[in-house]
Amino acid sequence: xxxxxxxxxxxDQREAGRLQVLDVIRAAGTIARIDIAKETxxxxxxxxxxxxxxxxxGLIEEITPEPAADAKPSTRRGRPRVSLRLxxxxxxxxxxxxxxxxxSVLILDFEGSEVVSHDMPMPEPRMxxxxxxxxxxxxxxQACAKGGFALSDLSGIGVAMAGLVDAKRxxxxxxxxxxxxxxxxxxxxxxVLPCPVFIDNDANLVAKAEHLFGEGRKVDDFxxxxxxxxxxxxxxxxxxxYRGERGCGAEFGHTKVHLDGALCQCGQRGCLxxxxxxxxxxxxxxxxxxxxxxxxxxxLFKRAxxxxxxxxxxxxxxxxxxxxxxxxxINIFDPxxxxxxxxxxxxxxxxxxxxxxxxxxSSIQVDAPLPEVRVHAWGDQMWAKGAAAxxxxxxxxxxxxxxxxxx
Amino acid sequence: xxxxxxxxxxxDQREAGRLQVLDVIRAAGTIARIDIAKETxxxxxxxxxxxxxxxxxGLIEEITPEPAADAKPSTRRGRPRVSLRLxxxxxxxxxxxxxxxxxSVLILDFEGSEVVSHDMPMPEPRMxxxxxxxxxxxxxxQACAKGGFALSDLSGIGVAMAGLVDAKRxxxxxxxxxxxxxxxxxxxxxxVLPCPVFIDNDANLVAKAEHLFGEGRKVDDFxxxxxxxxxxxxxxxxxxxYRGERGCGAEFGHTKVHLDGALCQCGQRGCLxxxxxxxxxxxxxxxxxxxxxxxxxxxLFKRAxxxxxxxxxxxxxxxxxxxxxxxxxINIFDPxxxxxxxxxxxxxxxxxxxxxxxxxxSSIQVDAPLPEVRVHAWGDQMWAKGAAAxxxxxxxxxxxxxxxxxx
Numbered sequence: 158x159x160x161x162x163x164x165x166x167x168x169d170q171r172e173a174g175r176l177q178v179l180d181v182i183r184a185a186g187t188i189a190r191i192d193i194a195k196e197t198x199x200x201x202x203x204x205x206x207x208x209x210x211x212x213x214x215g216l217i218e219e220i221t222p223e224p225a226a227d228a229k230p231s232t233r234r235g236r237p238r239v240s241l242r243l244x245x246x247x248x249x250x251x252x253x254x255x256x257x258x259x260x261s262v263l264i265l266d267f268e269g270s271e272v273v274s275h276d277m278p279m280p281e282p283r284m285x286x287x288x289x290x291x292x293x294x295x296x297x298x299q300a301c302a303k304g305g306f307a308l309s310d311l312s313g314i315g316v317a318m319a320g321l322v323d324a325k326r327x328x329x330x331x332x333x334x335x336x337x338x339x340x341x342x343x344x345x346x347x348x349v350l351p352c353p354v355f356i357d358n359d360a361n362l363v364a365k366a367e368h369l370f371g372e373g374r375k376v377d378d379f380x381x382x383x384x385x386x387x388x389x390x391x392x393x394x395x396x397x398x399y400r401g402e403r404g405c406g407a408e409f410g411h412t413k414v415h416l417d418g419a420l421c422q423c424g425q426r427g428c429l430x431x432x433x434x435x436x437x438x439x440x441x442x443x444x445x446x447x448x449x450x451x452x453x454x455x456x457l458f459k460r461a462x463x464x465x466x467x468x469x470x471x472x473x474x475x476x477x478x479x480x481x482x483x484x485x486x487i488n489i490f491d492p493x494x495x496x497x498x499x500x501x502x503x504x505x506x507x508x509x510x511x512x513x514x515x516x517x518x519s520s521i522q523v524d525a526p527l528p529e530v531r532v533h534a535w536g537d538q539m540w541a542k543g544a545a546a547x548x549x550x551x552x553x554x555x556x557x558x559x560x561x562x563x564x
Numbered sequence: 565x566x567x568x569x570x571x572x573x574x575x576d577q578r579e580a581g582r583l584q585v586l587d588v589i590r591a592a593g594t595i596a597r598i599d600i601a602k603e604t605x606x607x608x609x610x611x612x613x614x615x616x617x618x619x620x621x622g623l624i625e626e627i628t629p630e631p632a633a634d635a636k637p638s639t640r641r642g643r644p645r646v647s648l649r650l651x652x653x654x655x656x657x658x659x660x661x662x663x664x665x666x667x668s669v670l671i672l673d674f675e676g677s678e679v680v681s682h683d684m685p686m687p688e689p690r691m692x693x694x695x696x697x698x699x700x701x702x703x704x705x706q707a708c709a710k711g712g713f714a715l716s717d718l719s720g721i722g723v724a725m726a727g728l729v730d731a732k733r734x735x736x737x738x739x740x741x742x743x744x745x746x747x748x749x750x751x752x753x754x755x756v757l758p759c760p761v762f763i764d765n766d767a768n769l770v771a772k773a774e775h776l777f778g779e780g781r782k783v784d785d786f787x788x789x790x791x792x793x794x795x796x797x798x799x800x801x802x803x804x805x806y807r808g809e810r811g812c813g814a815e816f817g818h819t820k821v822h823l824d825g826a827l828c829q830c831g832q833r834g835c836l837x838x839x840x841x842x843x844x845x846x847x848x849x850x851x852x853x854x855x856x857x858x859x860x861x862x863x864l865f866k867r868a869x870x871x872x873x874x875x876x877x878x879x880x881x882x883x884x885x886x887x888x889x890x891x892x893x894i895n896i897f898d899p900x901x902x903x904x905x906x907x908x909x910x911x912x913x914x915x916x917x918x919x920x921x922x923x924x925x926s927s928i929q930v931d932a933p934l935p936e937v938r939v940h941a942w943g944d945q946m947w948a949k950g951a952a953a954x955x956x957x958x959x960x961x962x963x964x965x966x967x968x969x970x971x
Binding site: 484 | 898928
């Protein structure tokens with residue numbers, strides 16, 4: 158028994174070592190073995206062993222730089238310095254963002270370069286599980302066809318969806334895209350898709366994308382607040398997504414900002430989302446003006462810009478409530494950076510100067526700079542990129558496990 | 565330059581390895597070298613090198629168990645199995661908890677066993693920095709005298725105090741114990757005390773104590789909410805105290821639960837503390853009854869127990885506000901465990917069944933169990949124990965750095 162545990166321990170260590178080397182190569186782009194040893198702290202001998210295993214498995218490749226045309230023979234003495242890089246062709250990996258109106262698919266190679274980008278309209282915003290799975294399959298099949306390859310050429314698919322997702326188990330407690338609750342969505346998708354699927358909450362995957370490609374590069378502790386139909390949050394601590402025990406953390410939109418307050422879509426009262434979500438604003442507008450359409454936040458925003466006092470007061474309160482919510486995040490996490498990300502940032506009421514000023518005033522006051530707030534407007538393709546990055550990470554872990562020791 | 569970086573890297577790794585071995589020995593109590601290798605994943609040869617360095621430096625010692633009296637000679641063949649344990653006498657370390665009325669000092673040996681416990685009344689709840697430093701010195705000197713040794717025999721002192729503390733820098737932005745703001749308290753204490761001092765927010769150190777000795781043993785992700793004069797929070801993520809960027813995180817008591825709400829001691833409006841702190845309850849009581857003394861929460865509690873409607877309504881609202889705050893913590897962290905800790909838990913209005921029920925109702929509802937809530941009433945000595953544990957950790961790190969490589 159002790160022996161088995163020890164051997165698992167050793168193989169875990171071997172996998173961790175390979176993943177660490179892969180990560181260093183990914184971060185560097187191209188890098189020589191000696192520099193991998195410096196970055197990882199591994200001995201040069203260990204790096205030689207690991208990199209030959211990774212070369213053998215096709216995950217990385219060697220590149221020998223051409224000597225410069227004008228280089229003198231004397232500078233070309235000895236063996237040329239060989240660098241390593243990821244082999245893009247090793248894997249094709251898809252990321253999917255499920256939104257209310259559309260499914261966005263992005264296919265990346267193993268290096269993270271974009272191969273295909275595709276958007277498909279959602280037939281309905283909310284579906285039963287089997288129909289939902291078929292819809293995702295259709296979207297990703299269309300993307301593959303666009304790229305001239307088969308669905309079976311994919312090594313993994315990441316799925317970003319709104320709702321309460323236990324990423325560890327690929328399990329969806331609740332999502333605004335599904336009519337069913339408590340769905341073992343991973344198992345359902347496994348039946349219709351030919352490769353491993355990795356599901357997570359969409360705000361978590363935005364945080365992943367911000368960390369790898371966006372405003373959170375080289376920042377290991379930060380918070381992303383997403384503003385879309387609802388309000389989401391992704392927490393990065395120590396370079397990792399923080400998910401909580403059951404996968405239900407980071408529910409910023411459902412933190413309560415008023416005891417027994419306004420009714421939220423979730424059925425509870427006083428949630429932040431019930432004060433700042435589109436539906437909340439339109440609900441208020443409708444009280445003052447029964448003719449106000451219940452779906453057009455753009456029209457309400459235009460009215461506010463034109464000076465309509467009712468419309469202004471609605472946005473103003475939403476901004477103050479949002480500022481209070483952000484201040485609470487600062488008072489709890491004291492992060493270095495907060496990224497406000499989303500598609501609907503064209504309506505600036507949630508990150509206007511007045512909102513950020515109110516946020517500052519409700520934050521703990523010390524004689525040290527408050528967290529930086531960066532606003533990052535992006536579309537569904539960027540969310541899909543986070544999903545693909547998550548899948549690349551997972552596929553890397555699966556692949557290094559299969560690399561033989563004596564490669 | 566690259567060479568220097570590499571050598572720092574190696575010595576960091578050496579220190580990390582030594583600390584890891586020390587941690588394993590501390591957790592086990594007594595443990596054989598071969599089991600240290602299993603626990604750490606280090607090779608037996610590495611463990612032999614590290615443990616001989618630690619033996620040489622006096623941080624650990626060998627124990628050879630006596631063979632059982634009835635053991636046959638045949639079972640005693642070969643070398644007896646030697647185990648290792650921490651050498652308690654290696655260091656004496658003090659922990660100090662600064663409260664409104666008293667300074668509690670606990671002196672532990674390096675193994676964590678209690679050597680001396682001492683309480684001294686605080687001359688004033690709030691002092692200027694030099695007087696505060698002298699007060700701490702007096703308290704810890706008295707504790708040393710009680711144990712029959714000198715202040716200079718201590719290897720380190722941990723200090724737990726309320727307020728905004730940047731533990732990394734031993735810097736106090738603000739504390740209810742100090743009349744000054746922005747105090748480089750570490751430097752001040754260094755001038756009057758003969759050993760290194762390590763300062764942290766008291767709720768962080770309660771979390772440390774819960775993790776090492778209390779309800780959070782073997783739980784790597786949990787939240788501690790402290791209920792004393794104010795409301796504090798300690799966050800443990802991945803087995804480590806989460807402190808935030810400037811050391812101002814986990815300010816649960818100053819998260820806002822009402823836009824433009826009740827005035828808080830901190831000068832802002834709508835803080836949770838302004839609804840659940842003793843002063844907040846007494847402020848309300850005083851409105852209904854001008855004779856109500858503004859400092860006696862016990863009397864107000866007795867009135868509520870006796871059925872006084874005004875008093876009951878005050879506690880009832882405080883409980884509901886507190887439940888809402890706890891639900892927000894669950895919705896953000898989704899922790900496995902919440903520990904409610906503090907001295908004033910004899911007044912149960914903040915953790916009555918009705919409060920926990922209200923907390924459940926405001927938490928994200930999924931078909932998975934909600935976090936466990938444990939109530940842990942303890943006195944100032946336990947806070948001091950957290951401070952001492954923190955100092956033991958820091959002293960260990962300083963000591964392993966000084967152990968020579970060729971020991």
